[in-house]
Amino acid sequence: MAESQEKILLDEQAMAGCLEKLGREILTNLPEGVPLAVVGIRSRGEVLAQRLVDILHHLGAERIDAGTLDITLYRDDLAERGPQAVLRKTDIPFDIDGRFIILMDDVLHTGRSVRAALDALVDLGRPRAIRLAVLVERPGRELPIQADYVGVRVVQEDLPVAVRLTESDGIDEVRVG
């Protein structure tokens, strides 16, 4: 077996820079007078969404609501996945009707998680618009889904990407290979 060429794509500082860049891009494209909300996809998207909200506040954005989606019940591969970690609550403590929603996830790969998240969101109401923000984008889309805001792109195909966050994994870093 070939030795895997694992390398660090983002360290703590670079990750913070990426998120700050995402925050600035989001703020330059905001529609007038539409309330903003950031919704993270469990589990790492939840953590990233929380950080993004803090950054947006820091950059001067007014009240922003934050929520979390558990997409387990909307996945299309229940039959293949077998026993799973515990299902957790979807926690969207605000009315999503008429909102401008930033959907946040750690990695965009096949697009299936995002598809499930879109279904889960529209079951809760009718947002004004939904935009997708991801920390890492990698090739391998199986659905016609693209991100609107991307922290960093991996261009090589078939390179595994691992996102680790301090809150869950003890360290902020993204590794590839």
Added chain:
Amino acid sequence: MKTTRNTKTTKSSPLPAAHTDLGKPEVVWTRRHLLGLEELSGEELEHIFRTAESFQEISTRSIKKVPALRGRVVVNLFFEDSTRTRMSFTLAAQRLSADVLDFSAGKSSVTKGETLRDTVRNIEAMGVDTFIIRHSAAGAPHYITRCTDCNVINAGDGQHEHPTQGLIDIFTIRERKGRIAGLKVVIVGDIAHSRVARSNFWGLKRLGAEVTLVGPTTLVPRAFEKMGAKTSYDLDAALKDADVVNMLRIQHERISSQVFPSREEYVRLFGLTQERLRGTKPDLLIMHPGPINRGVELSSEVADGPNSSILRQVSNGLAIRMAVLFLLNQASGKN
């Protein structure tokens, strides 16, 4: 020992997949059948409760439906009548987007002499995934697991178990009290014939509650003491320091039997009234798995009072049954 997958991977370990979930999975649910609470571990019970908590949120939405079991078929196989349990299972399955078939013994081929095995195999041949079975014979659901590849949920088998009702009651206690371990729980009524009492007892015992079974001498078998319960024929004494009291429904057909005191005597000795509640803990949780006989197990005042969780049990029934349907179907995914 179950292996716990540590998400705090060290740097030298191979990379996890990109979409690895956090906190994954402390306990993996692998059972394809729910036959009783006696065989479940504390971790498995807790896993069901945490899953049910997530399902509670769905019932608060305006669109009370998720696509998790889309394309799956759930069969209500009821050889004994039970409108309420059947409705609860049906609604739970529908909220998960499963299709539901209803089978009633009275109108079926059973009356034409078909065996249980043939009934099950014939329905399975139509392409179904889960059987929910209620049967007067203890062990009928266990037998069905040997006739079919489908998931099987016991919805009450003879005097053996009614695991989802036990889960509902314990989940409701957990919700109201914040814990199970160390609580004093009193179960009152026809203990000898009650599958609800058995399921409650096994689950509560596993989670560390102290269970006291109370009723007429003829209906509270001493054998339960060997299993770890206390027994008593004196409700007032048992209620004194109780945290929870679960009043079982009295079956009308027993009232006329030899083992049962008169209705009046039962109410006097074992009925829960406002007067009897004096001297009990002010936050005593009052439960009843339903349907209640007002004026027998409970006075109306008590049944509708602030300490009663009767309607909450019914609401929680949906979340628990959604959780069980989901977990069993998920576990059968790979097989």
